Amino acid sequence: MNEMTSPIHVTSEIGKLKTVMLHRPGREIENLTPDSMERLLFDDIPYLPIAQEEHDFFAQTLRDQDIEVLYFEKLAAEAIADDDVCKEFLQRMVAESGYVAGATHDALVEYLSSMDRQTMIDKIIEGVRSNEIDIARPDLQLVAENQDWPFLMDPMPNAYFTRDPQAAIGEGISINRMTFPARQRESLITEYIINHHPRFAGQVPVWRSRNHETHIEGGDELVLSDHVLAIGISERTTADAIEDIGRHLFKNSDYDTIVAISIPHNHAMMHLDTVFTMINHDQFTVHPAILDENGHVDNWIVRLGDNGKTTFEHHTDIKEVLKTVLNKSEIDLIPTGNGDPIVAPREQWNDGSNTLTIAPGEVVTYNRNYVSNELLREHGILVHEVRSSELSRGRGGPRCMSCPLVREDI
Numbered sequence: 292m293n294e295m296t297s298p299i300h301v302t303s304e305i306g307k308l309k310t311v312m313l314h315r316p317g318r319e320i321e322n323l324t325p326d327s328m329e330r331l332l333f334d335d336i337p338y339l340p341i342a343q344e345e346h347d348f349f350a351q352t353l354r355d356q357d358i359e360v361l362y363f364e365k366l367a368a369e370a371i372a373d374d375d376v377c378k379e380f381l382q383r384m385v386a387e388s389g390y391v392a393g394a395t396h397d398a399l400v401e402y403l404s405s406m407d408r409q410t411m412i413d414k415i416i417e418g419v420r421s422n423e424i425d426i427a428r429p430d431l432q433l434v435a436e437n438q439d440w441p442f443l444m445d446p447m448p449n450a451y452f453t454r455d456p457q458a459a460i461g462e463g464i465s466i467n468r469m470t471f472p473a474r475q476r477e478s479l480i481t482e483y484i485i486n487h488h489p490r491f492a493g494q495v496p497v498w499r500s501r502n503h504e505t506h507i508e509g510g511d512e513l514v515l516s517d518h519v520l521a522i523g524i525s526e527r528t529t530a531d532a533i534e535d536i537g538r539h540l541f542k543n544s545d546y547d548t549i550v551a552i553s554i555p556h557n558h559a560m561m562h563l564d565t566v567f568t569m570i571n572h573d574q575f576t577v578h579p580a581i582l583d584e585n586g587h588v589d590n591w592i593v594r595l596g597d598n599g600k601t602t603f604e605h606h607t608d609i610k611e612v613l614k615t616v617l618n619k620s621e622i623d624l625i626p627t628g629n630g631d632p633i634v635a636p637r638e639q640w641n642d643g644s645n646t647l648t649i650a651p652g653e654v655v656t657y658n659r660n661y662v663s664n665e666l667l668r669e670h671g672i673l674v675h676e677v678r679s680s681e682l683s684r685g686r687g688g689p690r691c692m693s694c695p696l697v698r699e700d701i
């Protein structure tokens with residue numbers, strides 16, 4: 292199958308983007324509080340109406356480039372159109388929210404079942420407050436555990452970072468086991484979209500499902516070419532998960548090489564794509580803080596050896612590794628914030644390295660990172676800037692906020 296017939300087709304980070312999945316931030320954002328935001332992986336509370344304006348501007352910027360924009364929440368509502376599928380989905384969603392059976396479980400299922408499909412999905416993402424439903428005979432869980440917590444079902448404020456719960460690779464997808472409870476239910480929604488939405492059902496190989504103990508997130512999964520991936524070993528992605536997805540890809544797809552890159556395990560750099568992105572055939576952005584004084588970073592080339600086992604080779608010179616695996620004579624690594632000791636960390640914090648490439652040498656970035664943007668232009672890149680005051684408070688930029696589903700081959 293090729294990009295014309297397959298619902299998913301992503302053989303690079305840079306091929307002309309044709310179809311992308313976004314989520315428009317909704318009332319889940321207004322369910323953040325100072326007490327919950329850290330656990331919900333936010334550093335501040337965005338002002339929703341402006342965040343939505345900014346997000347609409349982002350979506351329109353993509354549409355203006357002839358990119359088809361699909362919305363996660365809409366696909367989800369369509370995926371559960373069938374009554375039995377919807378029932379099963381609700382059962383699993385409420386269970387993963389902490390209620391396997393009992394009065395609270397029953398009340399939540401009944402409450403959500405009374406809504407039309409779109410309202411139901413929006414509500415699940417928004418979260419359900421304790422005072423929204425009357426539970427006549429509370430169960431032990433409600434009485435003993437939920438006293439001080441205002442939610443029966445937690446909001447999913449990170450849903451607008453559609454990059455992470457899944458990643459399109461070739462004609463297939465990885466449906467990700469997320470690291471933190473704050474995000475784990477997002478990929479349950481993905482699972483229903485892939486298994487039940489008519490656009491995808493039965494047509495998309497799943498390279499790795501969310502039924503795993505070790506985790507991997509889309510922000511760490513970079514598709515460098517039609518046979519090479521780069522995957523971050525990070526706060527969110529374990530080496531075990533990388534080898535696991537490698538075993539499946541090496542056997543069942545054209546992918547034969549993974550460059551596993553070790554990055555610091557911290558909140559500012561939670562995924563590889565916050566410090567390293569591909570923007571052209573031979574150009575990358577890189578945050579200088581992941582490199583040592585020689586410009587090196589620990590990385591391993593993972594391949595398939597004899598007898599179905601993976602092999603790995605340790606390297607440090609990432610430039611040389613990229614030249615080898617991509618078969619290029621030169622690689623241009625463009626430092627975030629021009630490598631300045633103040634500008635680089637400041638702009639990285641607001642996703643100055645998190646570029647979404649929409650065609651070779653053409654990217655979408657946040658307008659606030661003006662030093663990095665200027666530098667990209669000096670390196671010959673065409674930059675579309677989008678508004679970023681409120682969206683950036685969730686620690687994600689244009690790459691995090693988008694899940695490419697179809698790109699042209701390069």
Ligand SMILES: NC(=[NH2+])NCCC[C@H](N)C(=O)O
Pocket residue numbers: 331332333449452454455474509510511561562564565685686687688690691
């Ligand atoms: N691909 C990315 N870098 N995504 C950023 C996600 C940010 C989100 N608040 C989280 O911590 O999960």
